[in-house]
Amino acid sequence: MHGAQPQPQARQEAHEAVGGAEPAGQGRTGGRHGRRTDADDRRRAVVELTPKAAELLEEVYGPIERAGRALLAEYAPEQLELVIEVLRKGERLQLAAAERIRAR
Template identity: 55%
Template structure:
């Protein structure tokens, strides 16, 4: 989002700079899709992230949601309450431990999520069928290493934010 472009003085990008810019633009486009879905569901981006985490897991405790979303217990409780009130999450008793609650995405919200994100997955799959097996291995390797790099950089930034000298 805030990355600097590596452009030759002539204005012509190097292949490395073009690839870096394309990766950044892909991330921005993904953010744009998530913003659109959040608007349709009438939730904020943090609540959308929680919905995504719970949808992927099937069922989660509030503690697991807090850990996965990197939120405080109080912020997680408030978000879960908002999402339950909006009809996006359902709170039930944990069948393995009757003393604690678990949350799941409601069937109605799951259907909306599938309707909104499903065509993106289908279009992406169609796009990927244009590539050879070797090209797909290259793309997969880049995405896996890029994801690991992004997670490491997020951790670095969080650690920097804890440093009072920054």
């Protein structure tokens, strides 16, 4: 195993907070999302995070977002454009390599 593994409960809470598939009040969601009928189209169900899920997401991802924004703030827009260009070229290179390997 590489690195520390998340505790089962924390892993489950994060999974449920960002996309538990069970209807509200059922399964393992623990009340982290609610479901209601769309007022404009009663055939459509709307799934929403509960305040508990939003709090968990902020606790887990908030520090990462703030650190990432602080890091990006150190660079000029032109520098960030260059980084984006390099990342996109790298993505294309990796996709082409994967396609070539699958074709073998």
